[in-house]
Structure formats: structure tokens, C-alpha cells
Amino acid sequence: MFDTLKQKWHQFEAEHLTPKAPEPITYHAVIxxxxxxxxxxxxxxxxVAWQDIELVVINIEGDFEPFPYWYIGHAEQGVRLxxxxxxxxxxxxxxxxxxxHFASATTRKEIDTAMQAAEGRYYIWQR
Incomplete structure (x- = not known):
């Protein structure tokens, strides 16, 4: 899931955002x-359709500074935010x-842990 979504993102970025767009990239979720x-x-x-979401993961990435990315979806389709x-x-x-059960104390605790991390992959929710 992670490699697939990351590859799709980099392909999208190459085709639509760089070097054609000198302005900063702004991200927005459509809900x-x-x-x-x-x-x-x-x-x-x-x-990704709501009923197709099987996994919500926070992956800490970055070449220079660690930065959290949310992977929401399943192995073949999803959103990397x-x-x-x-x-x-x-x-x-x-x-x-x-x-x-996404709105639970356990989920909140795992999100907080991921947000403080310098590396790692945190499985926040799964079906």
C-alpha cells in the first residue's frame, strides 16, 4: 500500500506540480x-470510498526532517495526505x-505517539 500510493503521488507530482507550479503546494482533502x-x-x-477503507496509517517520512504522512485506504487504492x-x-x-471505533482513546493515543515520533510506521486503525 505504502509504495503504491507513494509512487502514484510522485508520478502526480512530476506531471502536475513541478516544475510548472512555482507557487507553494497546498494540500486539501475533499470529504x-x-x-x-x-x-x-x-x-x-x-x-477512496469510505466503505473501501481498510487501513489508516501514519508513516514518518522525510530526507531532511521527519514528517508524518497519513495513508488512508487499502493495498490498491487510497489517499496519502x-x-x-x-x-x-x-x-x-x-x-x-x-x-x-476510530473515535476511541486508543486511536487518539496512537495518533499522539505518531505525531511525536522521529521515525516509524503507526497503524492507527484497521478494519
């Missing part, structure tokens, strides 16, 4: 009743609404 999608500078780069996605609070609220 609908049926799906979650990710956008960079207004262009969609990933989408950086922690600084503009509406990340809305994403968390939608995950709590659409995924059973």
Missing part, C-alpha cells in the same frame, strides 16, 4: 458522503464519523 479524496493545488491525486493538509481536522472528524 463527501461517499469518499475521501486528496488534492494538491486543486488537482485530485487520490480517492501530509499532516499539514489544510483541513486535516475535518479529515479526522470524517474518519471518526465513517470508520467504526
Amino acid at each position: 463527501s458522503a461517499d469518499y475521501l479524496a486528496g488534492e494538491a493545488n486543486g488537482k485530485e491525486f487520490g480517492r 501530509p499532516q499539514d493538509t489544510a483541513n486535516m481536522a475535518d479529515v479526522l472528524a470524517a474518519l471518526a464519523q465513517h470508520l467504526p
Whole structure:
């Protein structure tokens, strides 16, 4: 799942964001009743239906400084969102609404642990 989504992201980035876009890249999640999608500078780069989400993982990545990325989906399809996605609070609220038991103390604790980490992969929720 991680390699597939990361490869798709890098392909999207090469085709749509660099070097054509000198402005900073802004990330936004599209949250609908049926799906979650990710956008960079207004262009969609990933989408997954709520009922198809099998896994929510935070992976700490980065060549220079560690940075958390959210992987939401399943092995073949999903969304890779950086922690600084503009509406990340809305994403968390939608995950709590659409995924059973996402809004739990255990999930919150695992998210907090991941956000303080310098490396690693944290399995936040799975079906």
C-alpha cells in the first residue's frame, strides 16, 4: 500500500506540480458522503470510498526532517495526505464519523505517539 500510493503521488507530482507550479503546494482533502479524496493545488491525486477503507496509517517520512504522512485506504487504492493538509481536522472528524471505533482513546493515543515520533510506521486503525 505504502509504495503504491507513494509512487502514484510522485508520478502526480512530476506531471502536475513541478516544475510548472512555482507557487507553494497546498494540500486539501475533499470529504463527501461517499469518499475521501486528496488534492494538491486543486488537482485530485487520490480517492477512496469510505466503505473501501481498510487501513489508516501514519508513516514518518522525510530526507531532511521527519514528517508524518497519513495513508488512508487499502493495498490498491487510497489517499496519502501530509499532516499539514489544510483541513486535516475535518479529515479526522470524517474518519471518526465513517470508520467504526476510530473515535476511541486508543486511536487518539496512537495518533499522539505518531505525531511525536522521529521515525516509524503507526497503524492507527484497521478494519
